Every structure is written in structure tokens, then in C-alpha cells.
Amino acid sequence: MKPLRAAALTLLLFGAAAGAYLVGRVSAQQALVTPDEINTVEVVQAALPAVVRIDVRLRKEALQPGDDPVEVGSGFFYKRDLIVTNYHVVEDQEAITVTLSNGRQATARIEATDPGIDIALLRVQGVTAPGTLAFGDSARLVPGQKLLVIGTPLRFPNFVSTGIFSVLASARDVPRTDTIAQEVGQYLATTASIQQGNSGGPVLDSRGAVVGVAAANAAPNLAVAGLIGLALPSDLVAQSVDDLEKTGAPQRGTLGATLVDLDTLDPGCASSRA
Numbered sequence: 001m002k003p004l005r006a007a008a009l010t011l012l013l014f015g016a017a018a019g020a021y022l023v024g025r026v027s028a029q030q031a032l033v034t035p036d037e038i039n040t041v042e043v044v045q046a047a048l049p050a051v052v053r054i055d056v057r058l059r060k061e062a063l064q065p066g067d068d069p070v071e072v073g074s075g076f077f078y079k080r081d082l083i084v085t086n087y088h089v090v091e092d093q094e095a096i097t098v099t100l101s102n103g104r105q106a107t108a109r110i111e112a113t114d115p116g117i118d119i120a121l122l123r124v125q126g127v128t129a130p131g132t133l134a135f136g137d138s139a140r141l142v143p144g145q146k147l148l149v150i151g152t153p154l155r156f157p158n159f160v161s162t163g164i165f166s167v168l169a170s171a172r173d174v175p176r177t178d179t180i181a182q183e184v185g186q187y188l189a190t191t192a193s194i195q196q197g198n199s200g201g202p203v204l205d206s207r208g209a210v211v212g213v214a215a216a217n218a219a220p221n222l223a224v225a226g227l228i229g230l231a232l233p234s235d236l237v238a239q240s241v242d243d244l245e246k247t248g249a250p251q252r253g254t255l256g257a258t259l260v261d262l263d264t265l266d267p268g269c270a271s272s273r274a
Helices: 002-017 035-050 234-247 267-271
Strands: 051-058 070-079 082-085 093-099 105-114 119-125 146-151 159-170 186-190 202-204 210-218 228-233
Touching (some): 035 146, 051 082, 146 186, 186 210, 228 234
Antiparallel strands (some): 051 070, 093 105, 105 119, 146 159, 159 186, 186 228, 210 228
8 A cells, every 4th residue: 555655645745846736526727616716707797898997076065174075986897888886886976987898988877766775876977887687586595505796895996805695684783874775675685795885786696697786794793804795685676777777767666554553542432443
């Protein structure tokens, strides 16, 4: 057995000297080794042309002393001249500029908004999308499924993070300091990094379909960076986008009724109960 062990050691040393190593039966001389790596790179390369950085010059009345006059967010083309992003990214806009993945810039204007779920549509001028993304089915996500997030977190362009879909988080457990997204029932919670600047960017599954729109993150306190990414489910967003295109306003219905404890009714009303 000693000669065999020596031969194996020689083979490994030769591989190391040649800039390679062995992983099972696969030689890792190439950058991509595992099927998951290959899938991630393929999805990212296909999606990047559709993802944009959004620079929003804020109105003076929306600024506090010391505020940066330009807010940065993300978005993606779903049609050749229409972009999906978060409403909170463009809410206080004075002017909007989008930057494509190749660095080309174009101006944009708000086409329609749905503050109830924190979504806005932008129409670009003077440029045609080099790529578009399609919505997937967020209802079919299963815990542990891989997700990819692309955007401009902390102003790093074309930044990619990966993680998994973990759970549907109730909006009650996602405290917000604004009055936006009051009609969101659940968020997708993911281990993929979603930071300031990711807002409005796509959350993709391993097929490259948009299953969520990055919206926020959760952290134990304001002094700690958000560790849990939160995204709007694509099923909710896709319905809103369809409504906004057709009618210019969301068409979500409400029941128009309120549940009341009968024991708390005014005696006059209570006496008239059937």
C-alpha cells in the first residue's frame, strides 16, 4: 500500500504545482466547478443587462440638514422602456437618472405608483433596455430554495448576493417608520443580503425569474446592519404592475366591513340585533 500512497501524494502535488486541485473526480482548473456555481453565474449574466441603478435627486423640502441630496436605489426593466422599483425610492424625487449595467445613463419619469405595496413604475427616455426580466411565481417558493439579489447596495453597482428563501414574514413583524406598504400582508424573508440601495432591485430564483422585489431588511436594532433581507412577493407586484399599466391605479378590493364584538355594542343597537 505504501507505493500507492506515494503515487497519490505525487499526483496531488503535481496538481497543486499546475494551479489545480482535485474535487472528487473533477479537476478545478476552471473558475466554475459545481453545478450551483454555474447556475448562479448564468442567472447573473442573463439578468444584469436588465438591472439598473436609480439616482434620485431629492426635492429641497424633503431634505433634512446634512442629508445627501441624491438617494440611490435599484430597479429592473420588465419591458423595453419600463422599470419596476420601490415607491419609497422615488417618493420625494425632483429628477431621476438610471444607469444601466454597462454604464450608460438615461433620464426617467414616474409612470405610475402603488404606495400601498411600495411599488413604482418608471419610463425611461432615450434608451432601450438591453434586457428584460419576467415575473415568476412567488407562491411556489419553498424554504431552502436559492435566491439571488442584484442591485446597488451602499452604492456598489451590479452587486450580487445569494442566499435562500427562508419564510414568509407577516407585515406585522416588519415595523416601518413610514406610511408606505400598508397593504402588504407578507414579505419574503431571505438570507440574501438586502441593504440600503438594493431597494427596488430584483430577487431571482435559479431560473432567473423575478420572485420578489427587494424592499428592506430586519435587524435587532438601528446600530446593527440588517441581517435578514425582506422582499415584496412577485405575485403581489405582478398584479399591481398589470393594474397600473391598464388603469393607472391598483385595483385591489376591500371587504368594506369591520368586525365588532357584539357585547360592546351600544344598547340601542344591541336590542335591534336579529
